[in-house]
Amino acid sequence: MEVRVREGDSCAYYGRLFQVPLELIVDSNENINQSDLKTGTKILIPGYVSVPYTINAEDTLWKIGKEKNLSLDAIMVLNQMQNPNQLAPGDTLYLPERITQYHVSSKLPYGSGILTKQIKTLKRLYPFINVDTIGTSVLGSQIQEIRIGKGSKKVHMNASFHANEWITTMVVMSLVNQYLISLTNRSPLRGINTINLYNETELSIVPMVNPDGVDLVLKGPPTNLRQEVMEINDGSDEFVHWKANIRGVDLNNQFPANWEIEQERKIPKSPAPRDYPGRSSLSEPEAKAMADFIKNNQFDRVLAFHTQGEEFYWGYEGFEPPESEILATEFERVSGYKAVRNVDSHAGFKDWYIQEYKRPGFTIELGRGINPLPLSQFHDILKKVEGIFLASLYL
Structure with a gap:
């Protein structure tokens, strides 16, 4: 106003x-x-x-x-x-x-176009937030970042690395909307005075790392790439289980943290709907944009939202600092999600961040079931992950 x-x-x-x-x-x-x-x-x-x-x-x-x-x-x-x-x-x-009501929709899944409109709406209603573009996808879609707060502690969150996990974008955007309403209304969240969080913490959010993949799952392939994408998908025009970017590369297998191990053992040796790590690490513009973005910002911790399992992973090859366990214990307490220190996996965003910066990194697996998770789980997921969102800011 x-x-x-x-x-x-x-x-x-x-x-x-x-x-x-x-x-x-x-x-x-x-x-x-x-x-x-x-x-x-x-x-x-x-x-x-x-x-x-x-x-x-x-x-x-x-x-x-x-x-x-x-x-x-x-x-x-x-x-x-x-x-x-x-x-x-x-x-x-x-x-x-x-404004006391959400302006982010939670009733229908939305792709990159609707996300862009939602971000513009939030920027208009809450002009103290900053919006930037950190890179572009294969098809030229903007990979956008929202930044909130002026504090010395710097926390980064992201969602929709995987195309059919688009519900993570909706959850993250709803958390942002909830946070903004709390700030402007001076209303606490879970008893926490959020203006203190705003003054102490700078929050960075990339709500959709893989816009082309999300749009593919929700709307089908663009006309000019239909044949190539259909071939990657074994001739099927059903993309509900597609996790990769539009070129058939799994963006969360793209990071230089023992990438060679994943290249050797992953079954897909060429572009596929999921799991193919690419011809080299950071070969895809979306993964490279995220890596460059992290390198150019001194974040104290990162959280990557995925689905599903109601658990989160917080270790990698012993590179995680003692602070990670403190955060993991609190995340487990406030959400009911299971904390898992190590899994047999490499080349993920969280793995690379922990290895490179020796700072806390987390992969948060929202909800339970088969991807893509149904929207009927949305409110239950939002309620449980709200505690993790807040704890990442106040600890």
């Missing part, structure tokens, strides 16, 4: 007026000199939208404010009113409405 500065207004005053933490207003207006606000300057108020209201004959500003539980001055600053008595029946007044 946008307001215009009046003489004597300040961001601190807007924080009190709209009951939004000051730091969120400041971070939503980074290009503005906060100490010298000019009259008429546009200021963005996060967590609000303006809603039109038609004036009735019996309406007064005091009556509207009382009925809508709004401060008179909140209405006046939004409408640039000088006189609270200047109402005329039939005129349109705009009322500030606090």
Whole structure:
């Protein structure tokens, strides 16, 4: 929501007026000199939208404010009113409405196009978040990152490395939406004051690492690649079990952490719907984009969301630091998921991160069943993983 500065207004005053933490207003207006606000300057108020209201004959500003539980001055600053008595029946007044409901859909699976729209919506409603593109897929789709918070601790999360695990993107986006609502409404999550998390932690999220693969599973192959993709899929036009990127390379078998072992023992020796590690490590643009992104950021821990099994993996070849076990114990406690230190697997994103940086890395396997998990599991998954999401920020 946008307001215009009046003489004597300040961001601190807007924080009190709209009951939004000051730091969120400041971070939503980074290009503005906060100490010298000019009259008429546009200021963005996060967590609000303006809603039109038609004036009735019996309406007064005091009556509207009382009925809508709004401060008179909140209405006046939004409408640039000088006189609270200047109402005329039939005129349109705009009322500030606090956002308390999700704007991320959890009812239908969505691919890269809808994800992009959802990210744009969140950026418009919560302008203190930062959105960036860290790379592009084989087909040129943007691999987007959302960043929230200004703290010294840096936490990264990602989802949909595997195409038919698109529900992980929906879960991560819902967690982000929940976090943003909590911040702007000053409402705690599981008893935690989230504005403290915002000030202490910088959260980075890549909600869809494999946009081409997700779109393939949900919508089928693009016309210009239909023949090649069908050949990789043994002639079938059913892609529900496809995990790879559009070229038939499993992106979570692409990282240089004993990649040669996976190349030798994986059954697919050529592009396939799943498990083929590629002709070399980091041969695929999506995997390389993630590796370069991690190299260019000093994250303290990473979490990669996959499905399924209701467990998580937190070790790799003894490279994990003692802190990993502390985090794993807390993740297990708050989610009910089983903590597994080691599995016979290499070349994964989490494996490479732990090996390269000796910092905590986790592969979180959401839900139970056969991939792709049904949307009927969504709310149960979200409830259980919420604890892991929060613990990764507060520990």
